[in-house]
Amino acid sequence: MDVMGIAIKVALLTAYAVIGTCVGLLFMGIGRKIIARVHNRVGPPFYQNFIDVAKLLSKKTNISHGWIFDLALLFSISGILLTLLFLPIGGVQLLSMEGDAFLVLYLLAIPALGFALGAGASGNPNAGVGVMRALVMMLSYELPFIITLIALMIYYDTTSLATIVRMQSINGVKSWAITMPPFMLAAFAADMALQGMLMEQPFDIPVAPHEIASGPMVEFGGKYLGSLMLYKAIALVAETTLFVDLFLGGGVVAHGNFAFVINFIVWLALIFLLFILSILIAASFPRFRIEQAFGFYWKYEAIIAAISLIWVYILVIK
Amino acid sequence: MGLYIGDKMMKYEEWSKLAIKVSKASLWMLHFCTGCGAIEMPPVMTSRYDMERFGIAPMATPRQADVLLITGYLTVKTLRRVIQVYEQMQSPKYVIAFGSCTINGGMYWDSYNTIKHLEKYIPVDVYITGCMPRPEGIINAFIKLMELIDEGKARGWEKYQKYYDKYKENQRRVFNFEIEGENEEY
Amino acid sequence: MLDIIFAELIIAAIITFFVGKKIASIIAGFISILPLFALIDWANNFGFKTISFGIERQMNISVAGITLHLGITPLSWFFALMILPLFPLIMLYSYSFFKENDGFYPFMLFAFASTFGILLSKDMLSLFLFWEIMSWSSFLLVYRSRDKEAIISYLIFSVFSAFAILFGLMILWHENFSLLLSDIGRINGIYGFIAIASLIIGFSVKSVLMPLHAWAPFVYSKSDEPFVAFLSGGLSKLGYYGMFLFLFTLNGVKILQNYTPNVAWNYLLAVVGSLSAFVATMLAIMQDDLRKLLAYSSIGQLGYIAIGFGIGTPLAITGALFQAFNHAFFKAVLFLAAGAVAYRTGKWKISELGGLAYRMPLTFLAALFAIFALAAIPITSGFAAKWLLYEAAIQQKYVFIAPLMLIAGVGAFLYSFRILYGVFLGENRYPDVKEAPKSMIAAMFILMLPLIIFVVFPGYMLDLMKPALSNSGIESIAHTKFAIETSLAKYNSMAVLITLIAAMVPAFIIYKARKHRITSFEDNYLAGEPYEFHNPSMHAAHNFYKPLKGVVLPYFEPGATYYFEKIYKGIGILSNGIRRIYTGFVQDYAIYVVIFLLAVMGWLIWM
Structure with a gap:
C-alpha cells in the first residue's frame, strides 16, 4: 500500500470514529427524549448528551484512585473505538477484512475489562458488586448470542463479518438473513442479547443506581465519567452495528458509484430502529434480578437460539 | 474550553463562555434526602414537573454530581455525612438548601441537635424558602442557580476553598474533631 | 554430549540434596540451561539458522541387552x-x-x-x-504437601496412567516384537485399537482431561508453587505430547479408524475436551481458594488442546x-504470581486477600498480563490460539x-476478574506488604516475553511448529509474519x-487535558458514611459470584467430584477386603497354597 492509500485509510477510519461518537451521543439524547415521552414528560433537548459530556470533561476537580483507576479511561475509549473500526459500517469495510466476528467479540471485552479494572481499583464495594453483576450478565447474554453467531457462520461458511455482509447484500433486502425463518428466531434471541449488551432496562442490573449506587461507576466523576459516557455512546453504535451486520445485511441495499451514501443512510436508520426498539422495551419493563436474567438467557433465549442453530445445521447438511 | 489546564487555579471569570453554558445546562444533582423535603423530589422528577427538560438529572453518587440538594433539616449526625459528601463532590459544585430548616432551623429552631445555619458549615448557593417548598419552588431555584452560574455568582465552592479554615473551625465547634476529606486541595 | 547432559543433571540432583537452598537453586538453574543449548543446536536440523554446538541428534544406550533409543524429532523439539x-x-x-x-531440588x-x-x-x-x-519424582514432590487427598489421588491416577501406558507397551511388543515407536504403524485390527486407546487414556491423566482430572484440584492446590507451575505449565503438556505423537505422528487416528470405520473417535475426544473446558470453567468461577481456581482454570484451558486434537484438521x-x-x-x-502473593501475605483464600496491586505493582502487572493471555484478549498471543480453534x-x-x-x-473473564479483584484490587487490606523479591519478579517477567513476542508476530509461532506438523504429514496454514489466513477469515x-x-x-488526550488528583482509598463514597465508622469488611470478594452459585453449581459440582469419591471409597473397601486374606492362621495360608496349586494343575490339564 502506498502512502496516499494509507493516508486515505487513516482519514476514513478517523472520520468513522468521529461519526460513531457523534451518532452514539445523539442517539442517547434521542433515547432520553423518547423515554420522557413514554413517561408523558417533555424530556431534555436531543443534544443534551453532548452538553453532559462537555461538562464532565471540563470539570475542574478529577479524582483518581491511582494508576490502575486511570486504565479505565484509557482502555474504555481506545478499546471501543478499536471494536467500532473492526466492523463493516454501511457497506464500508474499514478494518473488518483484517479480523472477524470472533475478534470483535473479544475486542468488546477490552473496554469492559479496562472499565472493570478501574472500578475495582477504586476499592468501593459497590463497584465490586457492580462489576460482578456485569460479568454475570455477560456470561448470560453471550450464550444465546454465540449460538446465533455460530448459526450464521455455518450457514454462510465464513466467520468474517465483511463476507457475511457481502453475501447478504447480493439481492438487496431479499437476501438479508432475517428474511429466512431460522434466522428470524435467531434474530429474536440476538436482539434480546443486544438488550443485555446495551444494559438497557430489564437488564440494567450492573448499574442499578438505586441498589448499588450506579455500580462500577460509583467512584467515577469528571473526565473519567465523561470518557465512560463516550464509551457507552460508541458501544451503542458498535453493538447495534454488529446486529445490523449479522442479520440486516449491514444496511447495504444499493451497489454502484454513490451507493455508499444510500447505504450509510440505511445503516443509520437501521441502527436507529434497533436502538428505538431497545429503548421502548427499556421504558416498559422493570429491572430483573440477576438470577432471573441468567435464567431468562440460559433457558428461554438459549433454547430459541439452539432451535435456530439446529434448523440451520439441517439446512446446511442437506 | 481548555482555559484552565494546569496547576494554577483560574478565576471563575476567566472561564470560557462555552464552559459556563455547558455547566449550567447540565446540572446533575445528588439529593441528600434527610428531611421531609425529599417528598417533593419525585413530583419534580416525574411527568408533572419534569426537571429533565432543563438538563437536570438525578445521580447516585457525589463523584458524578454537580449540585447537592439538602432537603430539609440536618442533625449533627447527618451534617457530618453532608460534609463528607460535599467534599467528595468535584468542583465546580453547588449547594441548594431546601426550606426554612436550613436557613434558621425552621420549626426545630429550639432543638438541641439540629443545625440552624447551614451556611456556617458548607457554602450554600441558593436557598428555597417555605416549609416545605412546592415543586415549582424547586424548579425556580434551579433556574435561579443557572442564572447565578451564568452571571458568575455561584461561587460557593471557591468560597469553601478560600475560607476552608473558617469552615473547618465552625465544623469542629459542632463535632469537636476535624473531618478528613478533600482537604489537600484547600 | 547428550549422555553428558543427562549425567550432569543426575549429578546435580544428587549434589543439590546436600547443599543449602540458595546454592541448590543456582546449581539447578544453571544445569537446566544445558538442554536449552541442545535445543538451539537442534534447531539447525529443522530449517532455522542458529549456533551449532555439535550435539548429536541420536543416541543409543545399551544396558544388559536392552537398548534405549534416544533422539530428537521435530515434534519433541517443539x-x-x-x-x-x-x-x-x-x-x-x-x-x-x-x-x-x-528435598525440593x-x-x-x-x-x-x-x-x-x-521428549527424546x-x-x-x-x-x-x-x-x-x-x-515418581513428581509424586515425591506432591508428597511434600503432606495432604492426604492430594497424595492419594495423585498416586492412584499416576499408577492408573502408568498401567495404561504399560498395557499399550505390552500389546505393541506382543504384536510387533519391537518397541520402536516407528513400528507402531504396522499393527492393525483390534490390538492396534486397544493399544492406541489405552495409551491415549494413559496420557490424558497427565493432561487432566475431564473424566481423569480429579487429582488436579487437590494436587495443584496443596503442593509448592514452583512445582505446581512446572506441573501445570510443563508436565501437563507431556500428556498432550504423547497424544499428538500417537495420534498424528504415528498415525494412531488411522489405526482407530481402520478398526471402527463408523465411529468418530476424534469427535469424541473433541466433545470430551469441550466439556472439560466448559465444566472446569464453571467450577473455577465458584472457587474461593486461589490455587484451586487456577487448577480448574488449567483443566479448562488444557481442554482446548484436546478439542484441537479432536477436531484434527491442520487448523485445529x-x-x-x-x-x-x-x-x-x-x-x-x-x-x-499466586506463590508470590502467598509468600508475602501467607493467605490463599481470595476473600482474605485484597488491595495488593498498589503494594506489589510488578507482581500485579505480570498477573494482569498472564490473565489477558488466559482470557484471550487480543493484545496477547492467547487470542491467536483460541481464534484458530474457533475457526x-x-x-x-x-x-x-x-x-x-x-x-x-x-x-474465563469471570474467574480472571475474580483473581484481579479479589487479590489485587479492592480494599487495601495489607498496607505494609512489600513487593515480591527481585528473583521472583525477574522470573515472572521473563516468562511473559513469549506471550508478547507471539502477539506481535503470530506467524513466527506457526513457523516454529511447521517442522513438527510437516513431519506428521499435516500441512501448515497460510500465514505471514503478522497475519494468519484461513478459508473462513483472516486475523491480522x-x-x-x-x-x-x-x-x-x-483517550490519552482526554486523560491529559484535565489534571487529576489521586486520593486515598479511605476517601470513598459509602453513602456519606465515613470510612472509620464502617464495618471493617468492605471487600466484596467474599462469595463473589453468589447469584451464579445458586443457579449453576448444583448442576456441576456433584458430577465433578462424585465419581472420584466413589472410586476413592471403592478402593478403600477393596483394599480392606484383600487385607482380610491375611488372617494370621497357618491353616488358611496352607489352603491358599493348595488352591493355587490346584488351579495351576487344572490349567495345565486344560491346556
Whole structure:
C-alpha cells in the first residue's frame, strides 16, 4: 500500500470514529427524549448528551484512585473505538477484512475489562458488586448470542463479518438473513442479547443506581465519567452495528458509484430502529434480578437460539 | 474550553463562555434526602414537573454530581455525612438548601441537635424558602442557580476553598474533631 | 554430549540434596540451561539458522541387552521448546521462595531430566521408563504437601496412567516384537485399537482431561508453587505430547479408524475436551481458594488442546499447539504470581486477600498480563490460539463444540476478574506488604516475553511448529509474519495493535487535558458514611459470584467430584477386603497354597 492509500485509510477510519461518537451521543439524547415521552414528560433537548459530556470533561476537580483507576479511561475509549473500526459500517469495510466476528467479540471485552479494572481499583464495594453483576450478565447474554453467531457462520461458511455482509447484500433486502425463518428466531434471541449488551432496562442490573449506587461507576466523576459516557455512546453504535451486520445485511441495499451514501443512510436508520426498539422495551419493563436474567438467557433465549442453530445445521447438511 | 489546564487555579471569570453554558445546562444533582423535603423530589422528577427538560438529572453518587440538594433539616449526625459528601463532590459544585430548616432551623429552631445555619458549615448557593417548598419552588431555584452560574455568582465552592479554615473551625465547634476529606486541595 | 547432559543433571540432583537452598537453586538453574543449548543446536536440523554446538541428534544406550533409543524429532523439539525453558526460570523464582532446602531440588531435577528423556524417547521402553521416573519424582514432590487427598489421588491416577501406558507397551511388543515407536504403524485390527486407546487414556491423566482430572484440584492446590507451575505449565503438556505423537505422528487416528470405520473417535475426544473446558470453567468461577481456581482454570484451558486434537484438521492442530505453548507460559506466570502473593501475605483464600496491586505493582502487572493471555484478549498471543480453534470448529461445522468453547472463553473473564479483584484490587487490606523479591519478579517477567513476542508476530509461532506438523504429514496454514489466513477469515495482529495504539491517542488526550488528583482509598463514597465508622469488611470478594452459585453449581459440582469419591471409597473397601486374606492362621495360608496349586494343575490339564 502506498502512502496516499494509507493516508486515505487513516482519514476514513478517523472520520468513522468521529461519526460513531457523534451518532452514539445523539442517539442517547434521542433515547432520553423518547423515554420522557413514554413517561408523558417533555424530556431534555436531543443534544443534551453532548452538553453532559462537555461538562464532565471540563470539570475542574478529577479524582483518581491511582494508576490502575486511570486504565479505565484509557482502555474504555481506545478499546471501543478499536471494536467500532473492526466492523463493516454501511457497506464500508474499514478494518473488518483484517479480523472477524470472533475478534470483535473479544475486542468488546477490552473496554469492559479496562472499565472493570478501574472500578475495582477504586476499592468501593459497590463497584465490586457492580462489576460482578456485569460479568454475570455477560456470561448470560453471550450464550444465546454465540449460538446465533455460530448459526450464521455455518450457514454462510465464513466467520468474517465483511463476507457475511457481502453475501447478504447480493439481492438487496431479499437476501438479508432475517428474511429466512431460522434466522428470524435467531434474530429474536440476538436482539434480546443486544438488550443485555446495551444494559438497557430489564437488564440494567450492573448499574442499578438505586441498589448499588450506579455500580462500577460509583467512584467515577469528571473526565473519567465523561470518557465512560463516550464509551457507552460508541458501544451503542458498535453493538447495534454488529446486529445490523449479522442479520440486516449491514444496511447495504444499493451497489454502484454513490451507493455508499444510500447505504450509510440505511445503516443509520437501521441502527436507529434497533436502538428505538431497545429503548421502548427499556421504558416498559422493570429491572430483573440477576438470577432471573441468567435464567431468562440460559433457558428461554438459549433454547430459541439452539432451535435456530439446529434448523440451520439441517439446512446446511442437506 | 481548555482555559484552565494546569496547576494554577483560574478565576471563575476567566472561564470560557462555552464552559459556563455547558455547566449550567447540565446540572446533575445528588439529593441528600434527610428531611421531609425529599417528598417533593419525585413530583419534580416525574411527568408533572419534569426537571429533565432543563438538563437536570438525578445521580447516585457525589463523584458524578454537580449540585447537592439538602432537603430539609440536618442533625449533627447527618451534617457530618453532608460534609463528607460535599467534599467528595468535584468542583465546580453547588449547594441548594431546601426550606426554612436550613436557613434558621425552621420549626426545630429550639432543638438541641439540629443545625440552624447551614451556611456556617458548607457554602450554600441558593436557598428555597417555605416549609416545605412546592415543586415549582424547586424548579425556580434551579433556574435561579443557572442564572447565578451564568452571571458568575455561584461561587460557593471557591468560597469553601478560600475560607476552608473558617469552615473547618465552625465544623469542629459542632463535632469537636476535624473531618478528613478533600482537604489537600484547600 | 547428550549422555553428558543427562549425567550432569543426575549429578546435580544428587549434589543439590546436600547443599543449602540458595546454592541448590543456582546449581539447578544453571544445569537446566544445558538442554536449552541442545535445543538451539537442534534447531539447525529443522530449517532455522542458529549456533551449532555439535550435539548429536541420536543416541543409543545399551544396558544388559536392552537398548534405549534416544533422539530428537521435530515434534519433541517443539514441545521441548515450551516445557524446558520454564525450568530454569522456576529455579530462579525458587531462589527466594523456600525457607530451607528440604528435598525440593533433587526431585525437581529428576522430574526435569526425565521430562527431557520422555521428549527424546524413540522407543516405548525408554518412554515408559522416563514416564515412570517423572511420575515418581513428581509424586515425591506432591508428597511434600503432606495432604492426604492430594497424595492419594495423585498416586492412584499416576499408577492408573502408568498401567495404561504399560498395557499399550505390552500389546505393541506382543504384536510387533519391537518397541520402536516407528513400528507402531504396522499393527492393525483390534490390538492396534486397544493399544492406541489405552495409551491415549494413559496420557490424558497427565493432561487432566475431564473424566481423569480429579487429582488436579487437590494436587495443584496443596503442593509448592514452583512445582505446581512446572506441573501445570510443563508436565501437563507431556500428556498432550504423547497424544499428538500417537495420534498424528504415528498415525494412531488411522489405526482407530481402520478398526471402527463408523465411529468418530476424534469427535469424541473433541466433545470430551469441550466439556472439560466448559465444566472446569464453571467450577473455577465458584472457587474461593486461589490455587484451586487456577487448577480448574488449567483443566479448562488444557481442554482446548484436546478439542484441537479432536477436531484434527491442520487448523485445529495448529491452534492446539499454539494454545499449549501459551498455556505453558501464562499458567506458569499465574501460579508463580499466586506463590508470590502467598509468600508475602501467607493467605490463599481470595476473600482474605485484597488491595495488593498498589503494594506489589510488578507482581500485579505480570498477573494482569498472564490473565489477558488466559482470557484471550487480543493484545496477547492467547487470542491467536483460541481464534484458530474457533475457526477450526466452525470450518468443520461442529455445532455442539463451538458454543461450549466460546462460552468457556467468556467464563474465563469471570474467574480472571475474580483473581484481579479479589487479590489485587479492592480494599487495601495489607498496607505494609512489600513487593515480591527481585528473583521472583525477574522470573515472572521473563516468562511473559513469549506471550508478547507471539502477539506481535503470530506467524513466527506457526513457523516454529511447521517442522513438527510437516513431519506428521499435516500441512501448515497460510500465514505471514503478522497475519494468519484461513478459508473462513483472516486475523491480522498488527492491524489490531496499531489501531489500538492509535485509538489510545484520543483517550490519552482526554486523560491529559484535565489534571487529576489521586486520593486515598479511605476517601470513598459509602453513602456519606465515613470510612472509620464502617464495618471493617468492605471487600466484596467474599462469595463473589453468589447469584451464579445458586443457579449453576448444583448442576456441576456433584458430577465433578462424585465419581472420584466413589472410586476413592471403592478402593478403600477393596483394599480392606484383600487385607482380610491375611488372617494370621497357618491353616488358611496352607489352603491358599493348595488352591493355587490346584488351579495351576487344572490349567495345565486344560491346556
